[in-house]
Amino acid sequence: MSIQLRVYVPEHPLIKHWLAVARDANTPPVLFKSAMTELGRWLTYEATRTWLPTMETKVQTPLTECDATLVNPEVPIGVIPILRAGLALLDGAQTILPIASTYHLGLVRNEETLEVNCYLNKLPEKFHPEIRVLILEPMLATGGSIMMAMKELTNRGVDAAFIRIISVVAAPPALQKLSAEYPNLNIYTAIIDEGLNSKGYIVPGLGDAGDRAFGT
Ligand code: URA
Numbered sequence: 001m002s003i004q005l006r007v008y009v010p011e012h013p014l015i016k017h018w019l020a021v022a023r024d025a026n027t028p029p030v031l032f033k034s035a036m037t038e039l040g041r042w043l044t045y046e047a048t049r050t051w052l053p054t055m056e057t058k059v060q061t062p063l064t065e066c067d068a069t070l071v072n073p074e075v076p077i078g079v080i081p082i083l084r085a086g087l088a089l090l091d092g093a094q095t096i097l098p099i100a101s102t103y104h105l106g107l108v109r110n111e112e113t114l115e116v117n118c119y120l121n122k123l124p125e126k127f128h129p130e131i132r133v134l135i136l137e138p139m140l141a142t143g144g145s146i147m148m149a150m151k152e153l154t155n156r157g158v159d160a161a162f163i164r165i166i167s168v169v170a171a172p173p174a175l176q177k178l179s180a181e182y183p184n185l186n187i188y189t190a191i192i193d194e195g196l197n198s199k200g201y202i203v204p205g206l207g208d209a210g211d212r213a214f215g216t
Contacts (some may be wrong), residue, residue: 004183007175010046015039019190022168023206029215033088036138036213038093039168041191044134047164047188050059051132052077063159073099078133080105082149083120085209086136089166093136099135105152107145114200115145118152125155133163138209140167140189142200143174150182160185168209169193171202 021027022035058065077097081090083106090102106120111159127133131155139144146165155161160182167189173196178185193202206212 005175005185005187007170007187007189008046009189010043012042012046015042015046015190018042019168022212023204025207027212028101029212032212033214036088036168036209037119038064039138040089040136040166041095042092043089043118043166043168043188043190044093044096047134047166047186049113051162051164051186053130053132068207071099076101076128076131078131079135079136080123080149080153081136082107082145085128085138085213088209088213089136089138089168093134093166097134105149107148109144109168109200111199114142114144116148118148121152123152123156125156125214127153127158129157129159131156131162135163135165137165138168139202139205140165140170140174140178140187141196141202143177146174147181150178150185154182164188169202169205171205 018035022032033066053071053075054069057068057070059075077100079093079100079102081087104122107116107118109116127161135149140146161184165187170189170192193205197203
């Protein structure tokens with residue numbers, strides 16, 4: 001497998017812990033949702049490390065003036081949860097990026113054909129050319145949904161180099177498709193799994209992330 005884009009799997013004990021909880025078939029929906037929130041939080045923390053634009057300034061402490069670095073408020077930040085499952089990562093991502101705007105994208109895949117359809121699109125017609133965008137998509141499986149999301153974003157002026165994808169489990173088919181089309185993309189995931197079964201589920205994976213998060 002030849003992958004050009006950068007896929008980061010942060011070596012963090014909390015990420016490993018919450019992944020194990022999410023993978024466990026005996027984890028009830030309420031705990032599964034907590035695990036996803038935590039994964040959203042820590043993966044977003046890792047992803048923002050080298051991505052948030054900063055500006056140098058000075059602040060006055062109670063004692064004296066000193067140099068300081070701020071997140072640049074002039075560069076907008078967008079978070080795009082891909083419904084349904086991406087919503088499970090949103091609470092955690094928002095604790096790290098409370099000032100980000102959230103744009104919902106509802107994509108559903110036909111379980112027989114695995115084709116993806118968009119049923120909700122709250123993206124603006126055009127994005128600010130400098131916008132930093134975080135896509136929340138816990139399962140990168142066949143790549144159908146994430147490729148559609150990437151197209152919707154790049155068609156609206158988002159630079160792929162400014163996009164970070166937050167995923168929980170990623171599989172080679174999705175990574176290969178993304179790499180071929182967007183070699184300068186960065187992905188943060190808790191794990192890369194072996195592959196997919198005949199129904200397009202990631203193995204070992206964690207099952208249907210949307211069903212497990214919402215108890216359906
Ligand atoms: N979507 C899921 O929720 N789980 C998978 O394994 C693949 C796609």
